[in-house]
Amino acid sequence: MMYPFMQLDDNTEIVHSELQNDDNGEYVKVYIEKPVEGGFHSAVCYLPSYHWEEIIGFDKTEMEKYQELLESTAHLIIRFARQGGIGNASNF
Template structure:
């Protein structure tokens, strides 16, 4: 499953997967997508390694901000990903 997390002011939408196990380790993937005239800018990060497995269209400066964002929010992606997404009343 993929769950919505937040949409930034520039239209970048951040979504995350449920927690899944791979190679004996619990993981979550976080996707960043921003609409453009020709499609989407896309980046995907896998936790807990913080490895960027996809990057297309975002600048180096944006990626630094996303990396900081990932480190600040990783615990929430795991928490919500394990519980079927955020529960919004």
């Protein structure tokens, strides 16, 4: 399941998974999607390692912006992932 986290001024959506486990430990999958004419630009980042995959359409400058954004909010995303999304974490 993916949980909403943030919508940016340019309509970019950031969503995240619940806390996952694999042989390397705990992680959260973060998906970024920006609507553009004719489709979407998108990227996937795994926290806490900040490993990026499936980058489609974003340029280097945009990816640097998203890296900075995730670095400043990763602690929140991971906490919300443990608690079933921002809605559950804030008792909405």
